[in-house]
Amino acid sequence: MAIGAAALLIPMIPGVIQIVRELVDIMRSPDLTKEETAAKLDAIAVRLDARVAEIETMILPEPRVEGEE
């Protein structure tokens, strides 16, 4: 049921398609060896490190003075 709902939503969410697909793959995957498991988690960790770097350098909007709309 969850997969069916996800399939309907996937075309609407381009930025998250890859992540959802990955989760579906994880769900369907047979049991992996410890080495394969470690490799997959390593890949996620590397991606998270890159994401952290992007978030840390992300430029927020310029502050505005309230009342000067």
Added chain:
Amino acid sequence: MRHFGAWLVVLMLAIAVGCATTSKEMQTYKGLAASGAAVDALGQQMQQVNGIFVVKCKDKSLSAKTCNDFIAFGEKFKAVYPATVALWKSSRTVSDTVLRGRVEEMVASLISELTTFGMTVGLDVATALKK
């Protein structure tokens, strides 16, 4: 607004992953992979929402208060997100389900606030379209 439907998908799948496993070890792995992917998606969503806010705050189609509230949230996010990732890594190292639960709590909390800002943008966009 449509981006936030993604969270429903990610969370549903994270729950499903936890339930669909065949062994305790694999359950731990799949739970870790799902929570890691959710943390990654959270960062991606924040980048997308921030991009919208940068444009709309600059052209003043959003109120100063809304922009300043988002900036305050953004600064908090920038501080909390690396800590969330560090916690995920720790939960992986020690295979600690309590730590992993804490990661999921932090993600849920950030999602809640980010969703509020996303909905604000959606509402303001709708208002602008009516003009």
